[in-house]
Amino acid sequence: MARIDDYKMALEIATKELSNRNPLHFCRIGGAQFIEKEGGSNIISLKFLNRMINITWPDLLFSQDSNEEIPIKEKILILHYLNGSKREEITGEWITYQDIPSARFYLDAFNRRVKYPLINAFGDQPDKLPLLAKELFGANTSSIGDISVLIQAFPKIPVTLVIWKGDEEFSSDGAILFDSSIQNIYSPEDISELTSMIVYPLLSKTR
Numbered sequence: 001m002a003r004i005d006d007y008k009m010a011l012e013i014a015t016k017e018l019s020n021r022n023p024l025h026f027c028r029i030g031g032a033q034f035i036e037k038e039g040g041s042n043i044i045s046l047k048f049l050n051r052m053i054n055i056t057w058p059d060l061l062f063s064q065d066s067n068e069e070i071p072i073k074e075k076i077l078i079l080h081y082l083n084g085s086k087r088e089e090i091t092g093e094w095i096t097y098q099d100i101p102s103a104r105f106y107l108d109a110f111n112r113r114v115k116y117p118l119i120n121a122f123g124d125q126p127d128k129l130p131l132l133a134k135e136l137f138g139a140n141t142s143s144i145g146d147i148s149v150l151i152q153a154f155p156k157i158p159v160t161l162v163i164w165k166g167d168e169e170f171s172s173d174g175a176i177l178f179d180s181s182i183q184n185i186y187s188p189e190d191i192s193e194l195t196s197m198i199v200y201p202l203l204s205k206t207r
Contacts, residue, residue, distance in 0.1 A: 007072045014079035015060050021083070023057050030085035031155025048078055049153055049197065050138040077194055081154050084185035090156055094144075094177040097195075103188035110192050114199045115176055118161060121206045122147075123172030126163040132205045133161065137198065144177070151198055157182055159198060 018026070023044060027034040032046040034057070041056040053070065054063050055078075062070045062078075097103050097110050122129045126147040133139035133149040142148040145162035153159050158179050166172035176195055186194065 004072075007076065010076050011072055011079070014076055014083060017083050018079055019058060019060060026082050026085060029087050030082050032082065044082075046078065046082070047152075047155060048074070048081075049151075050136070053078060073193060074197065077190060077197075080187075080190055081157070081185060085156055086181075086184050088181060088184065090158065091180045093180040094160065095180045095183075096175060096177060097188075097191065099180075100183045100188060100191070102183070103191065106188045106192060110188075110195070113192060114195045115174065117203055118176065118199050119163070119172060119174040121203050122163050123166060123174065125206070126165055126172070128206065129161065129163060129202070132202050136201050136205070145175070153194055153198065157185065157194070159195065161198070161202075 023034050023042070026032075027044060030046070032044050035043040035045055037043065041059055041061075044055040044057055046053050046055070051064055051066075055061065056063075060079075062075055064070060097115075098107050103110070129147055130139070130141050130149050133151060137151045139149040139151045142150045142160050142162075144160060146165045148160055148162040151159045151161065160177040162175040162177060164173045176199075178191065182191060
């Protein structure tokens with residue numbers, strides 16, 4: 001498990017990388033807004049998990065409307081998203097974690113960390129998933145599986161959570177789907193971390 005020093009170093013590296021780039025360019029391709037202000041710091045405004053995140057430029061200081069401190073893991077993911085966004089648009093092709101070649105080494109940990117807990121929480125009460133996902137993330141229902149929701153994590157990163165109901169013959173099952181473009185933006189570790197930020201708040205609402 002990463003130590004806080006590792007996160008601090010990752011944040012420092014990502015901050016330095018973004019500060020050397022053209023904000024108008026990475027905001028445009030990443031779906032963020034660059035707001036220029038006279039006599040003060042400019043603002044990068046980006047929607048992340050149904051929350052508006054503001055980042056001053058060039059200082060790269062984070063804030064959000066709730067005035068709550070943004071956790072360091074979230075800051076890293078946001079910076080990695082802005083650094084990693086490409087000109088390519090969302091493909092519309094859904095893939096699982098195991099479909100990403102570089103992620104297969106982490107598959108068992110991913111399943112134990114997020115996939116199995118999601119199934120355990122909603123397999124017997126799937127109708128709760130759309131309600132809670134809408135409340136937390138402004139999610140829309142999807143047509144995949146028996147019950148599914150589409151969560152717009154970032155402007156160019158949709159994530160779909162799927163539940164198949166169980167019966168007398170088969171246990172309930174589930175899947176976590178990503179647009180195939182995510183592998184060009186994020187590392188497997190970042191994808192797992194982002195998925196945790198979606199699944200864990202949902203799980204906490206079921207207790």
